[in-house]
Amino acid sequence: MKYLVLLLIVLGGIWWIRQQRKPDQATTQKPGPQVMVPCAHCGTHVPEGDAVRGGKGMYCSAGHRDRHEG
Template sequence: MGLFRLLFWIAIIAAAFWLWRRLTRPTTTRPQRPDATAKPAPMVRCQQCGIHVPRDNALAKGEQWFCSQDHLDQDTKSREH
């Protein structure tokens, strides 16, 4: 009977501690989802390496897109030869 009483009091103390922590902890707000009306940035494919980058960050040469100045230069050099 003594073991049952001990386990009962441990459970009561644990429940009280959990409730106290839950009530005293500041509430955290979940991060809001991005605006549903916002459209994703259009992506383009680098002609040199094939990686997709946002069009705002890509470099254009005519109808071709490149992820970096190096890849733009490499494409220009390969077409000269």
């Protein structure tokens, strides 16, 4: 019986430590909406941060940029 109580205390301590290490939900900023840009080659919309920039516009991949710009 004493081992069961000891096990519960250890597990409770581990749970409490893990709860203290988690970031506070109120202070963490969730990422907002991203601007979507169309690919100049195929028209697929991709997030601006993931788009590949080219001389004639934005592209969904380096392959489409190479094909479109020659």
